[in-house]
Amino acid sequence: MIKAVLFDLDGTILNRDASVEKFIDNQYERFKNSLGHIPKELYTSRFLELDSRGYVWKDKVYQQLITEFYINGITWERLLHDYLLEYKNHCVLFPNLISMLEALKAKSILLGIITNGRGQFQFDNIVALGIEKYFETILISEWEGMKKPNHEIYEKALMQLNVLANESVYVGDHPENDIKAARKVGMKSIWKKDIYWNDVEADFIIEDLSEIPIIIQKTDMAR
Structure with a gap:
């Protein structure tokens, strides 16, 4: 689950x-x-x-x-x-972000952000987008003293959410910092397609954020 x-x-x-x-x-x-x-x-x-x-x-x-x-x-x-x-x-959001977050919240799924970058700068961007209320945890590399692909930043997020790695999914666009790193921790991975990379090995590949709730549902049904 x-x-x-x-x-x-x-x-x-x-x-x-x-x-x-x-x-x-x-x-x-x-x-x-x-x-x-x-x-x-x-x-x-x-x-x-x-x-x-x-x-x-x-x-x-x-x-x-x-x-x-x-x-x-x-x-x-x-x-x-x-x-x-x-x-x-x-700041510009990708299409269907809010409806996707709402759909996951409706299923009582916990949400988090793990991002590299400067602490206040990244947090200000999140707040300006009006999306901080959806997330139970937000980890920004400068504030955490570690950055992706360090496994410890993933493990800290999982600990804060009180979930196991195999109960979690990570969504990202970078093959190494996001997908490979999350899989090493034991999380499922969803690669959001990016024109800068090809042939990324992930559990799932999406082009639009609206696909995520469907993937989660199918994953749960397959267990």
Whole structure:
């Protein structure tokens, strides 16, 4: 019987690509006096390239942009501060997230988030999306002092939910940090398809979050 479902954040329930593009577009317009000499499409594409899907922190990204594009009138520190303050207001959820969470809650399934990233920044994004109320536990790597794929962060979440690994499912988009790591702990895994990876070995593969309650039901019926 599946008692808990845990989720990754970026790329799984939060559409990070769309969120970053939305934020950068807005930031460019708000600071156009300093950035206007750069074509918006070029500024956006270079930011995304340097950002490397969130694996490079923005201090380095903005420092590089300042240097490459000869940006005057604004510092990288100011741009970074703006990112920390404003990004949460541009976060985009993947379709059907809320209805999926509601469906799982209706079955009395416990929910959690395990995400890598900076503590307050990630938590602010979750709160801004209005979804924190659905989750019994939220573990963010900076606050926990450990990050995925470390098995201890998964085990801590399971302990907090008071469930066994084989009673739990983890949903994520990263083959190593999410899927392989969760399976090593003994959890079932659901890979949310991502264009950046192919041939991921998971227990289940989905394209849309709405598929999750159906998978849980079928898994329980097969036991």
